[in-house]
Amino acid sequence: MTNQKQIRKLLIANRGEIAIRVIRTAQEMGIRTVAVYSEADRTAPHVRLADEAVCLGPAPSAESYLKMDDIIAHCLRLGVDAIHPGYGFLSENATFARKVKEAGLIFVGPSATAIEVMGDKISAKNAVTAYDIPLVPGTKEAVEDVAIAKEKAAEIGYPILIKASAGGGGKGMRIVEREEDFEEQMERAVSEAVSAFGNGAVFIEKYIQSPRHIEFQILGDQHGNIIHLFERECSVQRRHQKVIEEAPSAILTEEVREAMGKCAVDVARACDYFGAGTVEFIVDNELNYYFLEMNTRLQVEHPVTEEITGVDLVKEQLRIAEGKTLSLKQEDLTIKGHAVEVRVYAEDPTNNFLPDIGTLKKYQSAGGPGVRMDDGYEEGMEVPIYYDPMLGKLITYGNDREQAIQRMLRAINNFQVQGVETTLSFCHFVLEHEAFRSGNFSTKFVEEHFSPELLASQDKGAEQIAVALVAKLMQEAETAKSSGAKTVAKTSKWKNRIR
Numbered sequence: 001m002t003n004q005k006q007i008r009k010l011l012i013a014n015r016g017e018i019a020i021r022v023i024r025t026a027q028e029m030g031i032r033t034v035a036v037y038s039e040a041d042r043t044a045p046h047v048r049l050a051d052e053a054v055c056l057g058p059a060p061s062a063e064s065y066l067k068m069d070d071i072i073a074h075c076l077r078l079g080v081d082a083i084h085p086g087y088g089f090l091s092e093n094a095t096f097a098r099k100v101k102e103a104g105l106i107f108v109g110p111s112a113t114a115i116e117v118m119g120d121k122i123s124a125k126n127a128v129t130a131y132d133i134p135l136v137p138g139t140k141e142a143v144e145d146v147a148i149a150k151e152k153a154a155e156i157g158y159p160i161l162i163k164a165s166a167g168g169g170g171k172g173m174r175i176v177e178r179e180e181d182f183e184e185q186m187e188r189a190v191s192e193a194v195s196a197f198g199n200g201a202v203f204i205e206k207y208i209q210s211p212r213h214i215e216f217q218i219l220g221d222q223h224g225n226i227i228h229l230f231e232r233e234c235s236v237q238r239r240h241q242k243v244i245e246e247a248p249s250a251i252l253t254e255e256v257r258e259a260m261g262k263c264a265v266d267v268a269r270a271c272d273y274f275g276a277g278t279v280e281f282i283v284d285n286e287l288n289y290y291f292l293e294m295n296t297r298l299q300v301e302h303p304v305t306e307e308i309t310g311v312d313l314v315k316e317q318l319r320i321a322e323g324k325t326l327s328l329k330q331e332d333l334t335i336k337g338h339a340v341e342v343r344v345y346a347e348d349p350t351n352n353f354l355p356d357i358g359t360l361k362k363y364q365s366a367g368g369p370g371v372r373m374d375d376g377y378e379e380g381m382e383v384p385i386y387y388d389p390m391l392g393k394l395i396t397y398g399n400d401r402e403q404a405i406q407r408m409l410r411a412i413n414n415f416q417v418q419g420v421e422t423t424l425s426f427c428h429f430v431l432e433h434e435a436f437r438s439g440n441f442s443t444k445f446v447e448e449h450f451s452p453e454l455l456a457s458q459d460k461g462a463e464q465i466a467v468a469l470v471a472k473l474m475q476e477a478e479t480a481k482s483s484g485a486k487t488v489a490k491t492s493k494w495k496n497r498i499r
């Protein structure tokens, strides 16, 4: 029997936009909040927004946001009932989930066992074998011996992908096009996996050419009820990592959606999942889909699902953690409208998306109908080098895909950032691109359609328009002056590009 316990006080073991996102829902539910912060985040808005805040230590994550025992000790001292880990940091750390439980606190997430099973890509694949889940052809266990691995690769057929079993964040992944490159690439994958995850286990998968990344949001309670909240399309990626997401996907048929949704629920069932989770698939151009992995936490891109379903996923997470049954049934859910999210990273799209740091001399996000901004930064703040370079997420909603995209283009034009380079101009480029508009794109979008030169020429076009606009305004002002009338200068929509 699941214990039911009301959460009265919640500690959010995270920073930035996701800490704020969780605090907002907690406030709506009448739950008191405790923020944590590093010395670099002392003045961050998530600290001010919470009822209480505790400093965890110096800026590096290992000395602050990753200090499990300290975080738990603060909870016990402050009378906290539950910990929400957000995403990243400790969110997929089974040891932490276990320690939290052992301390008599609630971990807002799945069981430590589910995190363990799904945290390893090989064990995740093995866990779902009892169900009829399509998997990318590949090895079922880790391969260590290069000769054996090469044999397997030949059986699977090139191109293949070598992947780190403990992988995440696109690290430890190597595409091998030709057999003669195999040894070298395998060595690289293993050493990358060792340095990134302290675990050199790798496996081999068929490399699906130009796939789409489509994932399903699921929710499960502690009573065995599991539902899905449809899909998110996350194919626009750089370095195997997402930048633009939308819901629903422009290509799924109702039939495929239903089959994939059922499959996602089965994956969750395979590890007795409860909480919010995401089942990721890659989909080829014939709409064949393959289970990739499951993320046992709230995703960065969860807002697009919230927009099209009207469900507050954080609220559901907290209710589930309290031991309540799901407030929704599968048949209650429908897709309404369309939502798009762009991730505003402090990165330079003209320089291989290299992270940028600096002071946000200007930071004015967008608003207006259908626009939601989930951010963790304010004007005047420093973007530190220590953490993920994401400043925030801009989300738009529309009655249909076209309206959501138009709103996003408008919102990006309204968004003003100075002091760091951002991915906004890149996102604008993608959203205007014919391939994106037609829905005919894949995870290879950047490779196939993008180059820094194209962005520069787009900016040049914008500059020319701006110059023409200024000339026109000056001419109007001249005319007005001579006629005695007053002219109000309008803000240029291209301002956000001028840094």
Ligand code: ADP
Pocket (backbone or CB within 6 Å): 136, 161, 167, 168, 169, 170, 171, 205, 206, 207, 208, 209, 211, 213, 237, 240, 241, 280, 282, 292, 293, 443
């Ligand atoms: P990570 O956990 O590091 O994010 P994933 O397994 O989720 O790794 O894969 C990340 C991305 O890599 C996917 O969204 C997809 O673009 C690409 N990818 C992964 N596996 C394959 C594959 N077998 N074929 C083609 N692309 C793949």
